[in-house]
Amino acid sequence: MYEPSRRAFVKTGAALLGGATTGTTVTAGRARNRFIVDSARVRPKGDVEIVHRLDRVGLSVVRGTERDVRKLGAKYAADLTYSLDHPVEPESVGGNVGAKDEPLYDLQWDKRDQRIPAVHEITRGEGTRVAIIDTGVAAGHPDLQHAVNVELSRNFTDDSFGAAGPYGGYHGTHVAGIVAANDRNETGVAGSAPGTELVDCRVFSTTAPQETLAAFFGDVLAAIVYSAEIGADAANLSLGAYLPRQGLGSFYGKLLNRTTTYANRRGTVLVHAAGNASTDLQHDKNYVDSSESAQGVGVSATGPVGFEWGDSGLEEPFHSPAFYTNYGTNAIDLAAPGGDVDEELLELPAEERPDGWYRDLVLNCIAVPSFSESGEYLGVTYGYDWLAGTSMAAPQVTAAAALVKSVNPEYTPNQVASALKRAAAVPDGYEKTYYGSGYLDPLSAVKG
Incomplete structure (x- = not known):
């Protein structure tokens, strides 16, 4: 088995759990001088x-003072801002067929458990297209150069x-x-659907400061439409974002449903990360989860404890619910x-944690940008x-959707989602509230 040095993945400490606790836990607020207007005819x-x-x-989506926006003569509300903390930046692994x-x-327990090499004997996702609505995809990464359509890619932000x-x-x-x-370049890692675009x-x-990330709800809606x-x-949509119900849910929820319904009718399956607040979304009345939209597939997270570290064997299996995941039968x-x-x-100082504890997380590509003090991209x-x-759980489902679509090009989004749900099952001894239809099984899904 390939055994990387500890330095090869330096800084795999508590900060990298930012992907679980801050990397996708989004705080919402009202934007200033930016509004969503319930009309496309405004001038x-x-x-x-x-x-x-x-x-x-x-x-x-407009920018201006509320006084001027009010004169447009249509219903409107302040755009929502989302911010998340940027985790500690890891170091790069130098590097120069088939997933194996x-x-x-060997460190990708997620791909091994999903039997991805066997899936690739049927399809690698060829003939499909997947949009990543997120912080940006590095087309120059050695494992992504084959996949990213640079010409179609878009920046929806103000920068x-x-x-x-x-x-x-x-x-x-x-x-x-x-x-x-890429599963065929003998470098790095493998994705579930390396044949997709x-x-x-x-x-x-x-x-x-550069460690702070910001997004607008209006930009997300625009990206879905695009x-x-x-x-x-x-x-x-690995955004894990919530819409506060109190005073906000009705207006924003209506726009979200309208947008996702349009995407569904155009043939796009929308996959949402459910969020990482250990919250029962079915009974929490304070928030509207983004996966509640009529046309979304909401995804919770699972993971092992003890994968290739500590005593032999796993304390928790790959399909066990992650401690942080949101849940809820209807969500x-x-x-x-x-x-x-x-x-x-997590209660221990980083230097006191056992070597390899981080292997229970999901290993994949990163691209760490650098900026000057003035904000210039370096x-x-x-x-x-x-x-x-x-x-990290949502793109496993998104990839599986591409795989199913690849072998069933005539499928509608609802048929793709149904195929994934039919192939899934709730593991014995676990509650349905964490799984919905069940634990993702892409091999069974592509076999039909």
């Missing part, structure tokens, strides 16, 4: 600027960095790698590998590292 008045005009779903030939495959790069951080590249990392839809922007318009078979459609950790270890370092969260 600029005063100092109002059109940011996104989404004709297909009858709404606009990838040098880090000027463009698309197909990790300008908002490495989260989106890790998500993209879970979907489509990826489109980067960047909605997070790096702001000052994904549908370019014919994406699936779109991954979760499928559970998938997202990574877990022994909670007691470049990127490519590598691999472990993250955990429903953010």
Whole structure:
């Protein structure tokens, strides 16, 4: 078995659990001078600027003062801002067929448990397209160069960095790698659907301080519409975001449902990370989870404890619910590998944790951007590292959707989702509330 040195994945400490605790736990707030208007027919008045005009779903995103926006004569509300902490930046792994030939495959418990090499004997996801709505996908990563359609990729943020790069951080590249990392380049890791085409839809922007990421709800809606318009078979939203019910849920929920319904009718399966607050979404009345949209597939996270570290054998199996995952019968459609950790270890200083504890997280691609003090983009370092969260679970399902679509090109989004659900099963001894239809089984899904 390939055994990387500890230095090869330096800084795989508590901060990398940011993928589980902060990397996808999004805090919502009201934006200033930016609004979502329930009309696509508005015309600029005063100092109002059109940011996104989404004709297909009858709404606009505008920038301006509320006084001027009110004069537009349509219902509106402040755009929502989402922010998340940027975890410690890991170091790159230097590197220069089939999934098993990838040098880090033995550390990919998620792909091994899903029997991905056997899946690839049937399909690698050829003929499909997947949109990654996230912090940005590094098209230059050695394991993603084959997959990213740079021309179709779009930057939906206000910054000027463009698309197909990790300008908002490495989260989106890790998500993209879970979907489509190259299984035939004898480098790094393998994705579940390496034959699919990826489109980067960047909605997070790096702001000052550079460790802070920010996204707008309006940009996410625009990215969903765009994904549908370019014919994406699936779109991954590892955002874990909530819409506060109190005073907000009705307006924003209506726009979300309208947008996701449009995407579904255009043929795009939307896959949502359920979030990482250990919350029962079915009974929590404070929030509307994004996976509650009528056309979304909500995904919870599972993971092992004790994968190739500690005593022989696993304390918890690969399909056991992760300690952080949100759950709820009406909110979760499928559970998938997202990574877990022994909670007691998180109470220890990093230097006192046993070697290899982080292997219970999900290993895949990262691309770490660097910026000058003035905010100028300086470049990127490519590598691999472990993250955990429903953010890592969602792209497992998104990739599986591409695999099913590849062997059933006539399937509608609902048929793709149904195929995944039929193939899944709730593991013996576990509660349905964590799994919805069950634990993801892409091999059974593609076999039909």
